[in-house]
Amino acid sequence: MDSQPVKPVRVLSPSGMLGAGWDHATIERGLALGADVISIDAGSTDSGPYYLGSATPKTTAKAVARDLRSLLTAAAGAGIPVIVGSCGTSGTDSGVDWVAGIAAEVMAQEGLNLKVARIYSEQNAARLKEHLDAGRIHPLPPLGPLHAETLESCTHIVGAMGHEPIVAALRAGAQVVLAGRATDTAVAAAYPLMKGLPAGPAWHAAKIVECGGQCTGNPRAGGVLATIDADGFTIEPLDPKVSCTPISVAAHMLYETANPFEMREPDGTLDVRDARYTAVDDRIVRVEGSRFHVADQYTIKLEGARITGYETMSFTAIRDPLILADLDAWADLMRTMIKHRVGQTLELADHEYAFDLRLYGHNAVLGDLEPETGPPREVGVMLLVNAPDQATATAIAKVANPLMLHLPTPAMDYLPSLAFASSPAEVERGAAYEFVLNHVVDCDDPTSLFRIEMAEGADV
Template sequence: MPPSSDAAARVGVLTPSGMLGAGFTPESIERGLTLGPDVIAIDGGSTDSGPYYLGAGLAKTTAAAVRRDLRILLKAAATARIPLIVGSCGTSGTDSGVDWVAEIAEGVMAEEGLDLKVARIYSEQDPGFLKEQLSAGRIRPLPPHGPLQPETLESCTHIVGMMGHEPIAEAIRDGAQVILAGRATDTALAAAVPLMLGMPAGPTWHAAKIVECGGQATTDPRLGGVFATIDHDGFVIEPLDPTNICTPISVAAHMLYETANPYRMREPAGTLDVSDATYTAVDERRVRVEGSRFETAEQHTIKLEGARVTGYETVSFTGIRDPRITAGIETWASYLRTVLTDRIQQTLGLSDDDYGLDIRLYGHNAILGDIDPDATPPREVGVMLLVNASTQNAATAIAKVANPLMLHLPLPDMAYLPSFAFATSPAEMERGAAYEFVLNHAVDVDSPAGMFRTHHSREVSHV
């Protein structure tokens, strides 16, 4: 049943975990239902895992994990007669990602005998439409990107717009009970119903930010999701697991997570300001937050995300434990690059402009690079060679040229051939197409929902 448009005294938001498919216990959802939620909201994706999932239009989660989580949540939503909202379906929010999650949901509902109205909200964008907006001066770059070129739009395999709460609220008003959205801000999923029910924007958007990663705002994120109770003066946050705890520090600290400014966070409709927020322990496991504000923007904007193919990759990985080489591992890596570049030219006739090589030294400085404070010689090093070329065959050929070097290459002053250990056989692992993010831009829009398309599972009447 869609929430009433009458102003409520309080609104409950149940967030099972930080991402659909990450798992949670049925008991945590059962406890969440006893707290009186008005909506179940969960994110279905992220850009955290890089551009591949957007570029390829594929999910990082397995269907079995999504099906398992959806079964619990669909039954809970039906029992409580409240909406279930999933955003950024299929990891990146592509149209195929929305359809993938919808097909899983429809299969679960058929198996469980559930009759719920489903809305699919699509967020993929047509490059032709975006080029028109670009020509009209309605697209601007977000730091650190520069001005957008039309050919960049044309080069993307997929482009999504990041919706706010408005298309989700519109789908609920039109009778949807399950909302499967394309790319959306993490916070929009939890904010939609409270805003519909008359909660003030400041506490609503702040609560939505705190719950968006599930248990991340607790002292033990491994124990699952959280519940927010929003009222007209603030909100209370508590863990779903009765043994878990929220403290003022654990809640306040979540504003540091994935934000450029710990006090201000931009949404399509405006900016959340928590600079005057207070965090008070209600008891040993709940925290109340007051003083959050929301500044409505003069111009509504939709952020664009796009990815394109940069080439094809092949990977090799070998392990080195020879103490002479590990003691001079950076010299060895530089020597490997020099010898390999020469052999590629001699063997394949390719110049270094025709391909890319990345040599990563795991166990030495592969994570922090030159700023690693530990300068002591490593005991063992894993060497990953990542080759990028215009074709898969070329990338693999280059990796095969590197094979004997990654097995026996000595330092220039060594009088013997060392032996290293490849992690796999064959040593060359083809990764297929590689992608890069090329859009980090915002579009000025007249309608918050105008760039998104909603499909309902069956005819619904406007509420």
């Protein structure tokens, strides 16, 4: 007897990030179009290592509550699941619990009693050292071999889960899945893969919808609906006034990928070399030809951050034409004078602290790659000091204060007055962090590094 064909799955992606906000009417339209699941990412490494290192969310609780209210009420009414990945920005255990607590409050206020799964992705350094000793951890470029001391130095380490832990939670009856760190695509690919759809279309569609409406002509207007079937998928904007085009959909494979034709997931590699993008009409795009190559070894990517010191910042602005005429020379003089004054006043050697001088309006963004020439009209000067403790960082910034206010060029016979942006000029930024893990760990069981806890309603 022939097996029954696998039914298409419709994935509603309201936005690129929980807490970003959307018009609830776009969610209602997605439900009217037959959405089977709502998926959304809640985190990223885009904003730097601070959020992982400190286990702090970049979104506000009120914004997350607003968005969860929209999703949970809609999903409960339609009887479909909600999947949230990388909770709390970095996917730490406390980030999962933070989102779960907000979800519990929303459900209590709305009279909902949904079964919620928390999937924890934070990793223990001691356990990872066992994997390291067994030769199961490998570096990704540009990093080299991992050392145990690096693991021990991290304040938080997470593993980026694939779709399997999410599928396990759904099969256990979860109506809401709140996952720790996950690949952006796993959040959207999990449900169609669970329903038996091919990996090529499922992973490719997940990549296209990961940022909501970014694959449309107006990313501010809301999310998209992906309909995945055995042969491919279609992408439709949730706002009826917005369109997708073959170019706007295909272009999203350029986003955050080193190779626009391939994307690695824990269990293999998406290959879109033979993908064909066709306009169904003036709004909807059809994609076929995506393939997925299963890897010989299942791997989980590790992300870790550690404290590099403590930072103090000051910011001044220059509009003096004589300084701006040779700004690089002035900046070199500023660097030399700061080192001299810090050594003279605080008796610190160069290796005991660090500072960065950034010239906004000149070359702070592109550096030596800046193509524009000629003196700028005005420039903002950011001094960022890093030291082993906050008091030292602030003391260095204070030593630099008179220079940031009055340093002349060698050719000037007067003291210029520059403009500090704030009073006091020194702003203490607290601990600074750096990413130190860009490694993968070999896993025989896709769920072995993750923990799932189930609860309902107020017990979440």
